[in-house]
Amino acid sequence: MTTVSFLEPVQEGLQAVERLMRLQAAEHHRDLNAALQHLLSAGGKRLRPALVLLVGEMLGADKERLTTLAAAIELLHTATLVHDDLIDGSLLRRGIPTLNASWSPAATVLTGDFMFARAARLAALAGSLEVMRLFAETLAIIVDGEITQLFDGPGLADRQAYYHRIYAKTASMFQLATEAAARLSPVTEEVVAALRHYGHDLGMAYQIVDDILDFTGDQVRLGKPVGSDLRRGLITMPTLCYLEMYPDDADLQAVMAGRLPSEERMDALIGRIRGSEAIAVAAEDARRFARQATAHLADLPAGPQRAALEALADYIVERDF
């Protein structure tokens, strides 16, 4: 299954979302407009808007409100990326220069704030107080996660801490997309809860896969060096699984103690993790989350949208690592 096929039922809807997002940047200063178009163009697969549309259309929500919500969530996502890149000092994202690589911190902060403001405005226009609460709550979770990481450092090297971190970073926004779309629909609390769990588990699977690809991808496709997380001391799922198998690896012990080894030794450590069973164990964990996600859909109305949501969960974890 290709990306296109599970996006098929919402192809037209996604185009409306795209138009609404780009409209937010219109009538503004030329440079800002160009930056926003650049950010939106570099914006990846639009998974979050697709989730909003698939869930909402499956459950009978109003199309216009769904479009507004989907654009709000994708803009919120993009805004957090802009500030993230500034915070991390990243110069590339998906192989494309970040705003922060060519702009002053001032312009970067403001562009992120601009997108936050537009996202909040669209979220309010979606017309549900409960959705607005979820939206604000999710923003708080994401920022809290970043603050914890910045102030407390990488934290404990255990699965619980890792899961907590990727929930704040990624799964919370997937959960927002699916739960908020359900909230805009004429359904029971049980259905809303099922969609919240689906979004959560899908987001966890997605981030674990992303963290695996950081080890197994190649530098050109990643747009950044292999093992970039570990290189800055961040312990993700593959490293955790490797640690469970080889608790005495001296280089890894050094990383965990906050002493980054030489580049040569780091390359070798990353090579050992790549070549170990840790990759398969981590992938199995991602698949477990994807299966859980799909299981939450069991009682929902069958049809092209549900099939697409199931396919999306498969797609995320089905590649060869």
Next chain:
Amino acid sequence: MTTVSFLEPVQEGLQAVERLMRLQAAEHHRDLNAALQHLLSAGGKRLRPALVLLVGEMLGADKERLTTLAAAIELLHTATLVHDDLIDGSLLRRGIPTLNASWSPAATVLTGDFMFARAARLAALAGSLEVMRLFAETLAIIVDGEITQLFDGPGLADRQAYYHRIYAKTASMFQLATEAAARLSPVTEEVVAALRHYGHDLGMAYQIVDDILDFTGDQVRLGKPVGSDLRRGLITMPTLCYLEMYPDDADLQAVMAGRLPSEERMDALIGRIRGSEAIAVAAEDARRFARQATAHLADLPAGPQRAALEALADYIVERDF
């Protein structure tokens, strides 16, 4: 009349707002918590929360929702100050070191984002979709104003452009405070509009006075050099009034052409503006806005809150410049 007397009717309410704001920072990393307490302590007179409480209590809104709204607006205000200081590279605000003076841009951006997130969450908890819309709209207006200033530079030296700028920077948030509080109250659209206009005009008066004090205050009380706006090329009301009287001042012409004169010449220019009738003309403009603000209260219920709102408008413009 002192600050205390017009805050008298809402003294207790303001303490509840203070507690709610400080609660937002609790249970977090020690350094962040300390920073937030520092920011909130440096937070000035709490005019915006006082406006929310005075308006809402005058019009019969629920106290708890007013407290939540007041805290949301003051946190939003503080968040914009944090990002502002980063954007301007300011090292002092009200004579106290800014966050940005001692922290990395990353920590400063995130602390601002944290306060935005908390503000949005509280705004959503105030329980009115219309209020949430106003809140998001105001954030958009403020950020748009900053973006215009950053990208387009100081812009035209005329009153229209200046009014537009101080609306975005200051009056929009005063307007949010009074309009949103009215929206939480059982009143007609006419009353909401009257309070919106009151907040707008009060905010305009407030910022014009602030811009006058930038010329007439002393460096110690201002916590920054006299004429700091003009020193970075920003034309505010006193300079505009001076320009209307002395259109041929060569140093001012140079500033307007984007060529900042030497410090010596700048000192002399600031001295000429301070010593001119421009200060009195600018002050009269502020008083005009304050009178307009008070006029909007004419049909509202008489009582201690309305008296306080009138006194507040007087207080803002009554000092000797």
